[in-house]
Amino acid sequence: MTQHNLSAPEVVRRPPGPPCPWFGAPHMQAISRDFLGYTRQMHREYGDIVFVQMYWEKVCLLNAPELVRAVMVDNAASLIRQERAIEVFSRVHGPSVMMAEGEDWQRLHRLLMPAFSPRRVAGYARLMVDAAKPLLDRLVPDEAGASALIDMDELTSRVTMDVICRTLFSRDLGDKAREVMEASHALNEIAMQELTVPMTLPDTWPLPGKAAKRHAMRLFDEVIDSHIAARRQMPADQAPQEDVLAMLLAARDEEGGGRLSEAELRAQCKVIFLAGFDTSAKALQWWAWLMAAHPQQAALACAEVQGVVGQREPQADDLAQLPYLSATIKEALRLYPPAAGLLTRRALKDIEVGEWTIPRRSLVIVSPWVLHNDARSFPQPEVFRPERFMPDAPPLPRSAWMPFGLGPRVCIGQHFAMTEMTLVAAMLLRRYELAREPGQPEPVAQLNLTLRPAQTLRLRLRRRAPAP
Numbered sequence: 001m002t003q004h005n006l007s008a009p010e011v012v013r014r015p016p017g018p019p020c021p022w023f024g025a026p027h028m029q030a031i032s033r034d035f036l037g038y039t040r041q042m043h044r045e046y047g048d049i050v051f052v053q054m055y056w057e058k059v060c061l062l063n064a065p066e067l068v069r070a071v072m073v074d075n076a077a078s079l080i081r082q083e084r085a086i087e088v089f090s091r092v093h094g095p096s097v098m099m100a101e102g103e104d105w106q107r108l109h110r111l112l113m114p115a116f117s118p119r120r121v122a123g124y125a126r127l128m129v130d131a132a133k134p135l136l137d138r139l140v141p142d143e144a145g146a147s148a149l150i151d152m153d154e155l156t157s158r159v160t161m162d163v164i165c166r167t168l169f170s171r172d173l174g175d176k177a178r179e180v181m182e183a184s185h186a187l188n189e190i191a192m193q194e195l196t197v198p199m200t201l202p203d204t205w206p207l208p209g210k211a212a213k214r215h216a217m218r219l220f221d222e223v224i225d226s227h228i229a230a231r232r233q234m235p236a237d238q239a240p241q242e243d244v245l246a247m248l249l250a251a252r253d254e255e256g257g258g259r260l261s262e263a264e265l266r267a268q269c270k271v272i273f274l275a276g277f278d279t280s281a282k283a284l285q286w287w288a289w290l291m292a293a294h295p296q297q298a299a300l301a302c303a304e305v306q307g308v309v310g311q312r313e314p315q316a317d318d319l320a321q322l323p324y325l326s327a328t329i330k331e332a333l334r335l336y337p338p339a340a341g342l343l344t345r346r347a348l349k350d351i352e353v354g355e356w357t358i359p360r361r362s363l364v365i366v367s368p369w370v371l372h373n374d375a376r377s378f379p380q381p382e383v384f385r386p387e388r389f390m391p392d393a394p395p396l397p398r399s400a401w402m403p404f405g406l407g408p409r410v411c412i413g414q415h416f417a418m419t420e421m422t423l424v425a426a427m428l429l430r431r432y433e434l435a436r437e438p439g440q441p442e443p444v445a446q447l448n449l450t451l452r453p454a455q456t457l458r459l460r461l462r463r464r465a466p467a468p
Contacts, residue, residue, distance in 0.1 A: 015060060015356040017051035018042070024053040032196040035341050035447050039063075039367045043374075049356055055198075058362040060347075063370050065377060065399040070353050071364060072343065073399075073407040079345035082363060088194045091203065092187060092217060094267035097412065098275065107253055111260055112268060112412055115247035121416050123242050124167045125316035125423060131166035132159050132424050133313060136431055140463045147462040149437065152288050153452070156281040157181050163420055164277040168269060169227040170240040180223060183216035184274060188449040190216075195449075224269045244272065272413070279338040280417050282450045283403075284424060285457060286336035287329055289443060290384050292434040292459050297386055301325045302429045302464075311466060314426040322422060325429070327386035329421050333403040335384065340369040340451040343405060368402055369451075377401075432461040 020027060031038045031054070039061060042050045048064035062068045072079070086099045093099065097108040114120065135158060140148045161181055162172050173180055190213050194200050203210055203217075231245055240246055248268055251260060260268065291298040301324055305314070308321045319326070343366035351358040358364060373381045377400035378388065387393060399406055404414035411417070428434075437460060443453035 013356060014359065015049040015051040016046050017053075018046065020053040023055050024057075025055065027052050027059075028054040028057075035367075036369050036445060039341075039365070039370050040373070043370050049353065051362075058359055060358045060362045060364050061370075062364060062366050063374070065371060065397045067353055068366050068371065068402075069399040069406070071351055071358065072345070072366060075351050076407045076409070078348050078351055079364065080348060082344045082346055084195060084198070085344060088191055088200075092191070092220075093271045093274070095264050096267040096271035098271050107258070108260075108264065108268070109412065110253055111251040112248070114251065115244050116412050116416055118415055120247060121419050122316035124244070124416070125419060127167045127170065127243065128163045128420050128423050129313050129315075129427070131162040131172065132427055135159050135162060136424075136427055140432065140461055142463070144463055144465040147460050149458050150461050152285045152457045152459055153281070156284040156288070157185075157277070159424055160277040160281040160284065160420065163280075163424070164273055166243075167416075168244045168272060168276075169231070170243045170245075171227065171230075173223065176219075176223065180219060183219050184278060186212055187216045187220075187274070188278060192447075192449045220270060220274070221266075224266055224273070228265065228269065245269065276413060276416070278450055280420055282338045282452050283329070283333055283336070283417075284421055285453070286451075287332035287421070287425060288428070288434055288459060289436075289453075289457055290332050290335070291328065291429070292436045294384050295435075297328060297384065298429070298434060301328050301386075301425075302433075305426045305429050309426065309430065314423050314430075316419065318426070319419065319422055322426065323391055324386060325425060326418075326422055327389040329418070329425060330389040330401070331384060331386045334372045334378065334388075334401055336445060336451055337368040337372055337403040338450045339403065339405075340445075340447050341365070341367050366402075369447075371400055371402065374400070431464060433464055435460045435462065 018027070027038075042052070042061055043063040048062070048067055050061040050063070052059045052061065062071060080101050081099065086101075089096075090099050095104070095108075097105060097112055100108050135155075139150060139155070140146050158177065158181065161177065161184075165172050190209065201207060201210075203213055227245070231239060231249070248260060248265055253259070291301070304322055304324045308314075308318050314322075343364075345364045347358055347360055347362045347364055350360050351364075372378065375381050377397050388396070404411035404417070437458065440458075441455075443455060443457050445451055446454040
């Protein structure tokens with residue numbers, strides 16, 4: 001890994017970058033069309049820090065862990081979220097912690113943190129298992145050797161949606177599940193489109209695509225509001241006390257003594273639901289593909305699971321005894337980070353990094369897709385090698401692996417997500433052998449808010465014989 005001098009020199013310069021004819025229009029078009037390919041190309045051609053003019057925006061791409069840390073952690077107070085992202089997502093979520101800044105973010109973060117502490121998440125594990133079990137049980141007939149070809153996007157989306165709904169509300173969505181899942185996918189696609197343009201017309205206008213967005217937003221409002229209303233109508237002695245909604249209703253700001261307003265409560269439920277299920281679904285889908293493509297590693301993970309849980313379902317206390325399974329998930333998150341274009345921030349002032357200056361008002365972009373494929377941090381980065389994340393492996397450079405972000409704005413639900421994915425992965429491996437169909441092409445990664453296969457990904461799930 002190249003060493004950088006992060007102390008500010010006497011003379012600072014703008015970072016290197018490509019020519020930007022036509023006010024950088026070709027670069028804006030290229031990054032909008034293929035974010036993954038464009039950011040890797042810029043890294044290859046110009047190095048660890050790249051400056052690009054794109055219309056009125058000054059864009060700085062950070063491509064080395066130590067630079068990312070110097071800017072995103074050491075200078076976190078000098079950064080805010082991109083205004084366009086706040087505008088787009090606030091229309092859907094409302095005043096959520098994801099888009100809040102300054103004192104509003106600090107207050108919401110304090111209120112939500114207790115609901116996602118490791119102790120609380122361990123308590124949610126039973127709800128996660130209860131939600132996933134019926135769906136996984138009925139995929140294939142209950143006889144050894146029986147198999148079925150499964151659409152993995154549909155499976156992982158449905159499983160993680162039921163998991164997030166059960167842990168959030170202690171209830172599932174019933175006959176609305178498919179409609180809600182499709183609405184979530186539609187909102188992601190619309191948000192991705194809106195993020196690549198400087199402005200969009202009001203959602204109330206009778207334009208193509210607006211009706212679908214209004215329907216999806218209305219559906220989520222109805223789902224969230226109905227669950228909150230049902231909880232408020234329950235007698236106190238009958239209301240669940242261990243789900244996320246219970247934690248949010250009971251949350252108190254220790255510094256200010258306040259609680260979540262009704263609008264804030266709805267917004268946090270929305271963002272937990274929408275962000276929580278889709279990212280975990282895509283991560284599990286990529287993990288399942290890698291397990292099917294690497295039967296030796298899958299066999300090791302399965303043997304570990306069977307040795308720990310036997311014929312019962314996994315529990316929170318089992319997770320520490322599943323280091324290899326956890327390593328396969330972390331390696332899948334390295335190769336296919338769900339939020340592959342995770343961090344975009346606005347610099348509030350000039351930021352000095354080594355010999356370079358990131359100008360005030362620049363957009364700073366960090367791509368885990370680039371960082372996770374850097375051979376300096378991950379030798380042979382294209383190879384699936386879970387051993388990189390085993391407890392006895394050499395330590396990784398700080399900030400080289402960051403599927404959940406880093407710094408003060410690291411994903412509040414990262415422990416929740418890892419617990420959920422590990423439990424579901426253990427349940428899936430305990431029941432089924434995962435295999436690719438002959439002639440199936442390698443999936444192509446496509447960024448559509450989250451990183452997903454460009455084509456439908458189907459795997460054959462074969463029922464395992466009971467472990468002795």
